[in-house]
Amino acid sequence: MPSPTLPPPPFDTSLDPIDQLRSVGREFHGRGWSLGTSSNYSVVSTRSPLELTITVSGKDKSALGRDDFVRVDAAGAPCDGSGRKSSAETLLHCLIAELVPSVGAVLHTHSVWSTILSRADLPRGAVRIEGYEMLKGLDGIVTHDTFEEVPIFANAQDMEELAARIRARIQAADWGDPKRPPFHGFLLSGHGLYTWGRDLAEARRQIEIHEFLFEVVARTRTFADAGVPTAVRQQQTSQQQQ
Amino acid sequence: MPSPTLPPPPFDTSLDPIDQLRSVGREFHGRGWSLGTSSNYSVVSTRSPLELTITVSGKDKSALGRDDFVRVDAAGAPCDGSGRKSSAETLLHCLIAELVPSVGAVLHTHSVWSTILSRADLPRGAVRIEGYEMLKGLDGIVTHDTFEEVPIFANAQDMEELAARIRARIQAADWGDPKRPPFHGFLLSGHGLYTWGRDLAEARRQIEIHEFLFEVVARTRTFADAGVPTAVRQQQTSQQQQ
Amino acid sequence: MPSPTLPPPPFDTSLDPIDQLRSVGREFHGRGWSLGTSSNYSVVSTRSPLELTITVSGKDKSALGRDDFVRVDAAGAPCDGSGRKSSAETLLHCLIAELVPSVGAVLHTHSVWSTILSRADLPRGAVRIEGYEMLKGLDGIVTHDTFEEVPIFANAQDMEELAARIRARIQAADWGDPKRPPFHGFLLSGHGLYTWGRDLAEARRQIEIHEFLFEVVARTRTFADAGVPTAVRQQQTSQQQQ
Amino acid sequence: MPSPTLPPPPFDTSLDPIDQLRSVGREFHGRGWSLGTSSNYSVVSTRSPLELTITVSGKDKSALGRDDFVRVDAAGAPCDGSGRKSSAETLLHCLIAELVPSVGAVLHTHSVWSTILSRADLPRGAVRIEGYEMLKGLDGIVTHDTFEEVPIFANAQDMEELAARIRARIQAADWGDPKRPPFHGFLLSGHGLYTWGRDLAEARRQIEIHEFLFEVVARTRTFADAGVPTAVRQQQTSQQQQ
Numbered sequence: 001m002p003s004p005t006l007p008p009p010p011f012d013t014s015l016d017p018i019d020q021l022r023s024v025g026r027e028f029h030g031r032g033w034s035l036g037t038s039s040n041y042s043v044v045s046t047r048s049p050l051e052l053t054i055t056v057s058g059k060d061k062s063a064l065g066r067d068d069f070v071r072v073d074a075a076g077a078p079c080d081g082s083g084r085k086s087s088a089e090t091l092l093h094c095l096i097a098e099l100v101p102s103v104g105a106v107l108h109t110h111s112v113w114s115t116i117l118s119r120a121d122l123p124r125g126a127v128r129i130e131g132y133e134m135l136k137g138l139d140g141i142v143t144h145d146t147f148e149e150v151p152i153f154a155n156a157q158d159m160e161e162l163a164a165r166i167r168a169r170i171q172a173a174d175w176g177d178p179k180r181p182p183f184h185g186f187l188l189s190g191h192g193l194y195t196w197g198r199d200l201a202e203a204r205r206q207i208e209i210h211e212f213l214f215e216v217v218a219r220t221r222t223f224a225d226a227g228v229p230t231a232v233r234q235q236q237t238s239q240q241q242q
Numbered sequence: 243m244p245s246p247t248l249p250p251p252p253f254d255t256s257l258d259p260i261d262q263l264r265s266v267g268r269e270f271h272g273r274g275w276s277l278g279t280s281s282n283y284s285v286v287s288t289r290s291p292l293e294l295t296i297t298v299s300g301k302d303k304s305a306l307g308r309d310d311f312v313r314v315d316a317a318g319a320p321c322d323g324s325g326r327k328s329s330a331e332t333l334l335h336c337l338i339a340e341l342v343p344s345v346g347a348v349l350h351t352h353s354v355w356s357t358i359l360s361r362a363d364l365p366r367g368a369v370r371i372e373g374y375e376m377l378k379g380l381d382g383i384v385t386h387d388t389f390e391e392v393p394i395f396a397n398a399q400d401m402e403e404l405a406a407r408i409r410a411r412i413q414a415a416d417w418g419d420p421k422r423p424p425f426h427g428f429l430l431s432g433h434g435l436y437t438w439g440r441d442l443a444e445a446r447r448q449i450e451i452h453e454f455l456f457e458v459v460a461r462t463r464t465f466a467d468a469g470v471p472t473a474v475r476q477q478q479t480s481q482q483q484q
Numbered sequence: 485m486p487s488p489t490l491p492p493p494p495f496d497t498s499l500d501p502i503d504q505l506r507s508v509g510r511e512f513h514g515r516g517w518s519l520g521t522s523s524n525y526s527v528v529s530t531r532s533p534l535e536l537t538i539t540v541s542g543k544d545k546s547a548l549g550r551d552d553f554v555r556v557d558a559a560g561a562p563c564d565g566s567g568r569k570s571s572a573e574t575l576l577h578c579l580i581a582e583l584v585p586s587v588g589a590v591l592h593t594h595s596v597w598s599t600i601l602s603r604a605d606l607p608r609g610a611v612r613i614e615g616y617e618m619l620k621g622l623d624g625i626v627t628h629d630t631f632e633e634v635p636i637f638a639n640a641q642d643m644e645e646l647a648a649r650i651r652a653r654i655q656a657a658d659w660g661d662p663k664r665p666p667f668h669g670f671l672l673s674g675h676g677l678y679t680w681g682r683d684l685a686e687a688r689r690q691i692e693i694h695e696f697l698f699e700v701v702a703r704t705r706t707f708a709d710a711g712v713p714t715a716v717r718q719q720q721t722s723q724q725q726q
Numbered sequence: 727m728p729s730p731t732l733p734p735p736p737f738d739t740s741l742d743p744i745d746q747l748r749s750v751g752r753e754f755h756g757r758g759w760s761l762g763t764s765s766n767y768s769v770v771s772t773r774s775p776l777e778l779t780i781t782v783s784g785k786d787k788s789a790l791g792r793d794d795f796v797r798v799d800a801a802g803a804p805c806d807g808s809g810r811k812s813s814a815e816t817l818l819h820c821l822i823a824e825l826v827p828s829v830g831a832v833l834h835t836h837s838v839w840s841t842i843l844s845r846a847d848l849p850r851g852a853v854r855i856e857g858y859e860m861l862k863g864l865d866g867i868v869t870h871d872t873f874e875e876v877p878i879f880a881n882a883q884d885m886e887e888l889a890a891r892i893r894a895r896i897q898a899a900d901w902g903d904p905k906r907p908p909f910h911g912f913l914l915s916g917h918g919l920y921t922w923g924r925d926l927a928e929a930r931r932q933i934e935i936h937e938f939l940f941e942v943v944a945r946t947r948t949f950a951d952a953g954v955p956t957a958v959r960q961q962q963t964s965q966q967q968q
Contacts, residue, residue: 006264007250008731009305010271015731022732029736035934036863060927063735110860115942119857120949131361133397133433134352137278143399144432155859157869190870191859201302208277216357221949222706223362223463248506249492251547252513373603375639375675376594379520385641386674443544450519458599464948465604465705490748491734493789494755615845617881617917618836621762627883628916685786692761700841707846707947 013201017043017053018066020200025061027204028109033211034061038110038192040086042093043200044103050074052097052106057087074098088159095163096196099170101178103196105203110192113214118187120218122152127187129213137209138184139202140177150210151186162188185210255443259285259295260308262442267303269446270351275453276303280352280434282328284335285442286345292316294339294348299329316340330401337405338438341412343420345438347445352434355456360429362460364394369429371455379451380426381444382419392452393428404430427452497685501527501537502550504684509545511688512593517695518545522594522676524570526577527684528587534558536581536590541571558582572643579647580680583654585662587680589687594676597698602671604702606636611671613697621693622668623686624661634694635670646672669694739927743769743779744792746926751787753930754835759937760787764836764918766812768819769926770829776800778823778832783813800824814885821889822922825896827904829922831929836918839940844913846944848878853913855939863935864910865928866903876936877912888914911936 010027011020021041028034039061042054052072055061059068071080074097076090093106121127129135130147138148151169156162166186173182184206185195193210197203252269253262263283270276281303284296294314297303301310313322316339318332335348363369371377372389380390393411398404408428415424426448427437435452439445494511495504505525512518523545526538536556539545543552555564558581560574577590605611613619614631622632635653640646650670657666668690669679677694681687736753737746747767754760765787768780778798781787785794797806800823802816819832847853855861856873864874877895882888892912899908910932911921919936923929 006261006268008733009268009302011302011305012731013305019732026732026735032938035938036860036931038860038863060735060737060931063737063739110938112938112941112945115858115860116946119946131397131432132357133430134278134280134357137280144397145399155857155870157871188859190857205278205302212274212277212352212354215354218945218949219354219460220358220361223460248503248510251510251544253544253547255547373639373674374599375672376520376522376599379522386639387641447520447544454516454519454594454596457596461596461702462600462603465702490745490752493752493786495786495789497789615881615916616841617914618762618764618841621764628881629883689762689786696758696761696836696838699838703838703944704842704845707944 011201011204013199017045017200018069021053021055021069022064022066024107024200024204025055025064028207029060029062031111031211033109033111033207035110037061040089040093040108041106042090042097043105044097045071050094050097051079052090052093054086054090054093056084088157091159091163092166092194095167095170096194099167100181100196101175102198104198105200106194106196107200107203107207108192108194109207109211111211111214113211113218114187114193115190117214117218118152118189118191118193120221122154122189124152126151127214127217129217132213132216134209134212134216137205138181139197139206140179140181142179148213149183151183153186153188155188155191253443253446255441259287259442260311263295263297263311264306264308266349266442266446267297267306270449271302271304273353273453275351275353275449277352279303282331282335282350283348283442284332284339285347286339287313292336292339293321294332294335296328296332296335298326330399333401333405334408334436337409337412338436341409342423342438343417344440346440347442348436348438349442349445349449350434350436351449351453353453353456355453355460356429356435357432359456359460360394360431360433360435362463364396364431366394368393369456369459371459374455374458376451376454376458379447381439381448382421382423384421390455391425393425395428395430397430397433495685495688497683501529501684502553505537505539505553506548506550508591508684508688509539509548512691513544513546515595515695517593517595517691519594521545524573524577524592525590526574526581527589528581529555534578534581535563536574536577538570538574538577540568572641575643575647576650576678579651579654580678583651584665584680585659586682588682589684590678590680591684591687591691592676592678593691593695595695595698597695597702598671598677599674601698601702602636602673602675602677604705606638606673608636610635611698611701613701616697616700618693618696618700621689622665623681623690624663624665626663632697633667635667636673637670639672639675737927737930739925743771743926744795747779747781747795748790748792750833750926750930751781751790754933755786755788757837757937759835759837759933761836763787766815766819766834767832767926768816768823769831770823771797776820776823777805778816778819780812780816780819782810814883817885817889818892818920821893821896822920825893826907826922827901828924830924831926832920832922833926833929833933834918834920835933835937837937837940839937839944840913840919841916843940843944844878844915844917844919848880848915850878852877853940853943855943858939858942860935860938860942863931864907865923865932866905866907868905874939875909877909879912879914881914881917 011023037058040055042052045051045053053069056068070078070084070086073079076094096106097103117127126149133144135141195206253265279300282297284294287293287295295311298310312320312326312328315321318336338348339345359369368391375386377383437448495507521542524539526536529535529537537553540552554568554570557563560578580590581587601611610633617628619625679690737749763784766781768778771777771779779795782794796804796810796812799805802820822832823829843853852875859870861867921932
């Protein structure tokens with residue numbers, strides 16, 4: 001007795017890559033992660049030579065058309081003759097596709113919580129996320145009893161310089177254990193999140209996981225003593241003051 | 243003058259159990275309670291012997307297909323010959339179906355507020371929810387003038403050990419009064435919520451009630467002195483400091 | 485060049501009252517204001533004698549069917565022979581329809597912010613909302629330079645007793661100036677909001693206005709000194725401590 | 727292999743201006759930025775003479791019909807013989823269309839965060855937003871390494887007086903560099919946001935950018951010391967107290 005009334009899902013892996021990317025845009029815009037033409041999304045189209053299909057610069061992500069994508073080479077230069085232009089940040093997509101093993105898709109989003117945390121924790125160089133079951137949604141992690149350090153890079157408009165810093169960080173990490181990548185995404189401070197996956201479904205999942213955990217970590221800080229009854233907190237305060 | 247334009251509801255009890263479970267996934271993913279392949283949902287298919295139909299491990303809950311379910315026996319082992327595999331947490335679904343009277347469906351979700359509260363209140367062993375009208379949405383409760391203690395268990399990856407602790411807790415409680423179950427769900431710390439119902443509609447309702455109340459309780463702590471005007475609060479502060 | 489693609493609106497005044505009520509349920513459940521079978525909604529069907537059409541008790545508001553309503557008389561007793569039963573709170577709907585001039589519809593919702601504020605401000609007896617442009621969305625208010633005191637009543641399960649308190653409060657107020665009702669809704673502490681309107685569209689609008697303003701008022705308290713730079717705040721704090 | 731299943735986008739620039747405005751209403755109401763008949767939206771229909779098409783006063787923005795618009799002249803007076811009436815704030819739309827270069831659409835919304843910030847920062851006269859990548863979504867801004875001062879005006883019901891203050895502020899600013907407008911919107915305190923664009927798509931984008939940044943700025947203040955570990959914060963507190 002299957003129902004004909006279930007509406008199509010927000011993300012459907014049976015669609016072609018372009019329509020999958022369009023669906024991601026619709027969904028992320030709806031959640032407030034890709035407002036105002038922010039964000040860019042890509043899939044690896046070929047590995048040899050490395051070519052990506054990426055969103056054209058400046059598009060409304062809630063209304064991506066089938067022509068709002070451009071094919072670029074490993075250096076981020078358009079290579080499909082369409083004359084379309086992708087964001088300057090295309091270079092970061094290429095870098096990730098080149099350096100991180102097995103990447104098939106890269107997603108970059110701008111959310112409220114990632115923006116806040118990426119500024120708050122820039123002095124520490126990373127957002128530390130520890131002890132949450134949801135960490136198991138990141139590739140290779142099999143227990144909550146671990147931690148993730150999401151690297152934060154100071155934002156920059158000089159994409160070559162920024163790419164060099166990120167390249168150095170990725171190359172310094174040990175990607176040898178496919179069961180436990182050193183990190184699954186990174187933040188640009190005051191800017192947003194990059195994450196990736198073997199395919200778009202995995203990249204979308206890792207966006208959801210990072211965003212969920214950023215919100216948990218940030219909201220927890222708004223009531224740092226949440227677990228402590230008020231009376232105890234007041235006592236602690238007086239003790240500090242003595 | 244009925245309207246043909248009202249869209250189908252998010253959850254429709256006239257659908258078969260599989261499509262109901264699929265709808266729950268769509269709805270909870272949309273609310274942010276089942277992001278990133280987290281969560282698992284089950285219904286009791288037969289009582290003698292006890293068999294559950296449960297979500298296959300690692301599926302995107304916003305796009306569950308009719309084949310993304312597996313039938314398991316009372317020990318959580320697949321028994322439908324499909325070769326599909328459910329989450330390790332299937333054991334907890336079986337445990338609940340076995341021990342809690344009249345359970346027809348079990349839902350497990352991962353929300354921001356349940357994650358935060360389940361860590362904050364782990365030292366107390368429970369989230370205490372007291373005096374809210376919404377408590378009446380929990381099975382058997384007929385007045386706001388009561389309280390619910392939602393048990394919290396430390397998270398674990400050893401499902402046998404975790405199941406043993408939960409079994410002990412459920413068995414130690416008095417389920418003798420069908421009008422007032424001792425609790426209607428429990429939390430795994432830093433992980434999420436389990437609740438249940440006679441059928442999926444009731445389980446979905448109890449998810450909504452718990453989530454609503456968790457949000458109220460947690461947000462209230464972010465402004466503990468919300469009811470007190472600033473002037474009074476400052477005075478209190480000086481008094482504490484004297 | 486009108487578009488055939490605009491989807492139907494969430495609330496359509498061209499539908500009959502039952503379908504309008506069903507739409508309100510769908511919309512409010514989606515916003516989290518009517519979760520878990522909470523809330524009840526009514527319209528005045530006749531004035532002489534006073535009869536209301538109200539939601540049947542315990543229904544999922546996201547999936548109201550055309551039969552999930554019952555007609556009741558001025559005392560809240562069913563009068564349509566359907567055998568359906570409405571909530572005990574039906575009495576409050578009747579009371580409002582009887583006492584507040586020109587009421588054609590009554591809506592009762594359970595939101596996170598109304599629940600929080602209704603507890604925090606119970607000692608003061610009202611939530612005070614002052615100086616917001618959005619106040620002009622309440623019937624009769626023509627300037628932001630005013631205030632609204634939303635009465636709060638301690639919650640009770642004895643509906644006769646609660647109704648008597650509310651009756652006294654409504655009767656004590658001056659409803660003589662149709663341009664400026666003394667209040668446009670009230671809160672039950674830890675429970676939720678009642679508001680109303682000449683018709684369902686107005687009642688829905690007043691729900692939105694109250695909910696918006698409750699959120700603004702409550703969130704403002706989470707950063708009471710939001711307008712004051714940190715340096716100033718620290719200085720104030722030291723002064724208090726001297 | 728394009729999919730026939732992707733639903734229509736929330737905002738579609740291929741629709742005529744009226745349907746685009748209707749779509750904006752639906753979308754903004756859904757996000758909580760235009761609740762309760764608040765907000766008004768306009769497009770410039772002709773430049774010589776200046777005429778705008780603007781929403782009729784008091785309409786539910788989630789259900790705008792094709793007749794819920796009126797054409798007004800440069801002074802805000804209706805000029806289409808329809809007998810429809812727009813909001814008193816029409817004058818502000820006209821003012822913006824007259825004074826800000828290249829304006830083709832004006833949007834005015836009422837959100838929770840803009841309401842909160844516009845009150846909190848009124849004493850400073852502006853909300854300062856600094857260092858965010860999302861600033862690049864505002865017309866002309868090409869780096870995060872800049873700041874925006876969103877002017878705040880005290881709210882008023884005397885539209886002539888309010889318009890005069892806003893006129894003076896716009897005229898005092900230097901609009902000579904099309905690459906860097908002095909501001910991209912303004913706030914009325916306790917009321918809401920005005921922004922604009924060459925067309926409705928740009929105005930909608932600038933609403934999204936402002937709203938995103940307001941939320942980031944406001945939430946950041948709820949945990950002012952978010953980047954500082956608790957131990958350090960406690961130490962700082964004791965130092966202040968010595």
